[in-house]
Amino acid sequence: MEIVILDGVDAVDRTAADIVERVVRAGPAANPGRSAGSTPVLGLATGSTPVGTYRELARRHREDGLSFARCRAFLLDEYIGLSKTAEQSYFSFIRQNFVDHVDLDDAAVFSPDGDADDIASEAQRYDAAIAAAGGIDVQILGIGTDGHIGFNEPGSSLRSRTRVKTLTEQTRVDNARFFDSPEDVPHHVLTQGLGTIDEARHLVLIATGESKAEAVAAAVEGPLTAFCPASTIQWHPHATVLLDEGAASSLALGEYYRYAYANKPRWQHL
Ligand SMILES: N[C@@H]1[C@@H](O)[C@H](O)[C@@H](COP(=O)(O)O)O[C@@H]1O
Numbered sequence: 685m686e687i688v689i690l691d692g693v694d695a696v697d698r699t700a701a702d703i704v705e706r707v708v709r710a711g712p713a714a715n716p717g718r719s720a721g722s723t724p725v726l727g728l729a730t731g732s733t734p735v736g737t738y739r740e741l742a743r744r745h746r747e748d749g750l751s752f753a754r755c756r757a758f759l760l761d762e763y764i765g766l767s768k769t770a771e772q773s774y775f776s777f778i779r780q781n782f783v784d785h786v787d788l789d790d791a792a793v794f795s796p797d798g799d800a801d802d803i804a805s806e807a808q809r810y811d812a813a814i815a816a817a818g819g820i821d822v823q824i825l826g827i828g829t830d831g832h833i834g835f836n837e838p839g840s841s842l843r844s845r846t847r848v849k850t851l852t853e854q855t856r857v858d859n860a861r862f863f864d865s866p867e868d869v870p871h872h873v874l875t876q877g878l879g880t881i882d883e884a885r886h887l888v889l890i891a892t893g894e895s896k897a898e899a900v901a902a903a904v905e906g907p908l909t910a911f912c913p914a915s916t917i918q919w920h921p922h923a924t925v926l927l928d929e930g931a932a933s934s935l936a937l938g939e940y941y942r943y944a945y946a947n948k949p950r951w952q953h954l
Pocket of ligand 1: 729730731732733734760761825826827828829832833834835855859
């Protein structure tokens, strides 16, 4: 796990975009564990935090010719009970904030269907679709103030698969800003499990702002525990945590992480 404390949100966005760009340009053959000829598979997160990263990737598409045409993408999660086309669905969110601004084929962007008749089968189908695509090369993650990733709330099994979860009141309150009224935030969601997320080849967790400081400290310096689902990144073989000063402000070893990153060997990339 590498913890990188950066100077401001823009630097976080640029660094996350650098990691995604490397995967997209190199193609999966250059990514450990992928066979030549397969297409890069991106894991996309929703929420406000990654929006700047998506904006930066869209800029690179426009100005530098970065093409996503060969990529496929999977979302982490979706609300149950919203139609895909509802403005607040994550299906819509990722299109508004990323897919519509790049040359990623809309049909190559997958998300769990929270409106499916048979939610349990849909969950299994989604895990199988990720596996059939060859797994995820790089997974972007945000973090909730209660330490959730995807929508894996505290108490989530560390080896869980895609399934239904019930949101905490805290998460419903945090996400109410996207809805007309707080009561409109669904209570249930379909989310990739912690075990599903753990199978991505590279996890990139991004967090900005002091409101995330406690959750970040619990995730990277606390115990590995279902109480803080984001702590599962501690046992992932390739996890990068990108933070601004605010999100890093509760870390005990902040000075060490800054020193290690400043002295990172030049031949070693994130
Ligand atoms: N399911 C999403 C998460 O994937 C996201 O990380 C979290 C934090 O969102 P934000 O980045 O807006 O703080 O919100 C939601 O709960």
